[in-house]
Amino acid sequence: MVDDDAQLYTMEGIAAAFVILATVYLVAGTTSIYTPGDSHITDMQLEVLGNDVLLVMDTPTEEGEENNLTRYLRTWNTTDFRNEFGSLLNDRTAGTDDTLQFAASVSYRKADGTVKNENFISSERPTGYEQAVRVTRLITIPGKPTGVGTPVDFRNVPQVVMLEVLIWRD
Amino acid sequence: MERLDDEGQWIVMMGFIVAVSIFFLALVINQATLVGQTTAEGVLEFPKSEIRDLQSEVYGVVEAGNSATLREDIRALELARNNALVNYSAVPEIKSGTTYNKTTIHFNNGVTAYDETVYL
Numbered sequence: 670m671v672d673d674d675a676q677l678y679t680m681e682g683i684a685a686a687f688v689i690l691a692t693v694y695l696v697a698g699t700t701s702i703y704t705p706g707d708s709h710i711t712d713m714q715l716e717v718l719g720n721d722v723l724l725v726m727d728t729p730t731e732e733g734e735e736n737n738l739t740r741y742l743r744t745w746n747t748t749d750f751r752n753e754f755g756s757l758l759n760d761r762t763a764g765t766d767d768t769l770q771f772a773a774s775v776s777y778r779k780a781d782g783t784v785k786n787e788n789f790i791s792s793e794r795p796t797g798y799e800q801a802v803r804v805t806r807l808i809t810i811p812g813k814p815t816g817v818g819t820p821v822d823f824r825n826v827p828q829v830v831m832l833e834v835l836i837w838r839d
Numbered sequence: 840m841e842r843l844d845d846e847g848q849w850i851v852m853m854g855f856i857v858a859v860s861i862f863f864l865a866l867v868i869n870q871a872t873l874v875g876q877t878t879a880e881g882v883l884e885f886p887k888s889e890i891r892d893l894q895s896e897v898y899g900v901v902e903a904g905n906s907a908t909l910r911e912d913i914r915a916l917e918l919a920r921n922n923a924l925v926n927y928s929a930v931p932e933i934k935s936g937t938t939y940n941k942t943t944i945h946f947n948n949g950v951t952a953y954d955e956t957v958y959l
Contacts, residue, residue, distance in 0.1 A: 675846050682853035689857050693864060709879030720888040727895075776920050778912050784919035805889065805921060807896040807913060829896065829912035831920055 711838070712802050715769070719804035719836045722757045727806060742775065742808055742830060745816030747790035755792055758836070768839045770799075776831040779822050787820045789832070799837035806832045889921055890946055890953050901929045901942050901959050923948035934958065 726738040735743075741750040750773065759767040772791035779785050795801070813825040893913070900909045910927065917925040924947045929940040939958035946953040 675849060678847055679849040679853075682850040686853050686857045686860075690860060693861060697864065697868065707875065707879075709876065709883055713879060713882055716883065716888070776916055778915045782911075782915065784915050786920070802883075805892065807892055807916065809896065809899065809909065826908065827906065829900070829909050829916065831916040833920065 708800075712800070715802045715836050715838070716804060718758065718769075719771075719802065719834055720806075722754060723804060723806040723832070723834070725757060726753060727808065738806070738832070739808055739810060742832065743810045743812075743814055745814040745819045747816075747818065751790045751792060754834070770795075770837055770839045772801075772835045774833050776833060777820075777823060777828065780824055785820070785822065786833070793839065795835065795837075799835070801835040801837040804834050804836065808832055884950060886921070886923065886946070886948055886951055889917075889923065889948075893917065893925060893946060894944065894955075897927050897942065897944055898957075898959060901927075901940050905929045905940070917946075921948065929959070932958070 723738065726741075727736050729736040737749075737753060740746070741753075754771060754773070758769050758771065761767055770791075770793045772793075772795050773789040774786050775789050776784055776786045807829055808831070809827065809829050811827050813819065813823040896913060900906065900913070913927075914925050917923045925945065927942060927944040929942045931938050932941040933939075941956065942959050943954065943956045
């Protein structure tokens with residue numbers, strides 16, 4: 670049997686439902702949830718930054734000139750590489766520098782055809798627990814690098830090597 | 840109270856509706872987390888920079904005489920360090936009296952495949 674005795678209760682129920690929904694909406698809207706996806710946004714930033722730095726260093730300042738990246742690898746000049754890469758990575762428009770760290774290594778093809786990866790230089794010794802991203806760049810060098818510390822099994826012919834840099838925020 | 844009191848049924852029902860609404864909202868928030876993660880991962884995994892790097896290196900190598908040793912270097916390094924199958928070839932072709940190198944580049948890392956043909 671249908672009667673209309675509880676109309677006020679019904680209206681109260683509807684009003685209560687709206688109040689609860691409004692509260693949940695407000696609460697859900699004001700709190701921001703840090704999702705796993707958000708942590709990847711900083712990784713994306715690092716990746717873009719690292720690739721940009723490598724691109725800048727791989728571009729000659731004047732037409733026909735050798736670019737800095739090739740020169741550093743050709744002469745195995747780790748000090749200048751560390752300084753330039755570090756400053757390009759960490760310089761900001763104003764204020765203090767950023768605190769990004771990096772570890773660079775070079776991969777090359779040996780005479781027997783296998784690929785070897787050799788440490789180049791790092792701004793800080795990595796512990797292995799860093800949340801690092803990896804960027805790479807192919808570089809053509811005219812022969813075996815000439816500087817001190819060059820791995821002995823480099824072929825002494827024109828070749829393409831791959832510079833790999835791990836970047837993380839300290 | 841001898842008989843069953845069946846007043847307030849609407850209140851009970853509204854309670855159920857609110858509960859279901861809250862459950863539905865929770866589902867939506869849950870999905871948002873997943874979507875954010877897969878989007879960011881998709882952007883991270885997409886080898887945009889690797890392909891651009893390969894392009895610029897291949898253009899240089901082809902224009903400098905297309906050495907077979909350098910091609911082997913690029914293929915071996917991309918396979919060993921970037922998990923990408925890479926190949927390229929350059930065939931001279933005459934267009935409007937000028938000789939160009941018709942260069943085709945192939946890149947495939949198992950997720951993203953990329954092919955291009957360019958006259959250098």
